Amino acid sequence: MKRLIRSFGFAINGLKYATATQLNFRIHLVAGIVVLAMGLAFHISASEWQWILLSITLVLVTELLNTAIETLTDLVSPTYNTKAGHVKDISAGAVVIAAVFALITGLIIFLPKLILLLPHAA
Incomplete structure (x- = not known):
């Protein structure tokens, strides 16, 4: 049980x-x-x-994975390396895909509701 509790501490630190x-x-x-x-x-x-929570979670998880990949890449390749740059770019691209998904999801859900708030032209 102590190891389980400690693992949550590591996650909070991250x-x-x-x-x-x-x-x-x-x-x-x-x-x-x-x-x-x-x-x-x-x-x-x-x-x-459900869609909103999925979108938020997806973006935050991909951002955390991107940070982990970038940190590890910096550790193993402290000087510039073309392949290390590709690794970082690819992981950043994953975040962009997740963010675009979240944006489209938000627009689908909230745009019709926001349009209803606009005054109607007579």
């Missing part, structure tokens, strides 16, 4: 590290919080919540 050192992770966290607030404000359905 989240703290990513939050403290990675601007993009903080941006994604803030965006996720804003979207959660919008979901509450617009009273979205259970299925819409």
Whole structure:
């Protein structure tokens, strides 16, 4: 049981590290919080919540994996290396794909609700 509890401590340390050192992770966290607030404000359905939570989770997980890959790449290749650059670019590309998925999901869910708030032209 002690090892299990300690492993959660390591995970919390990883989240703290990513939050403290990675601007993009903080941006994604803030965006996720804003979207959660919008979901509450617009009273979205259970299925819409599932898509929103999936999107937020996917972006944060890919950002954490990107950070891990970049950190490891910097460790094993402290000087510039073309292949190390490709590894970092590919992992960043995974984050972009997740973020675009999240953006499209958010637009599908929230755009119709936002349009209803606009005053109608007479």
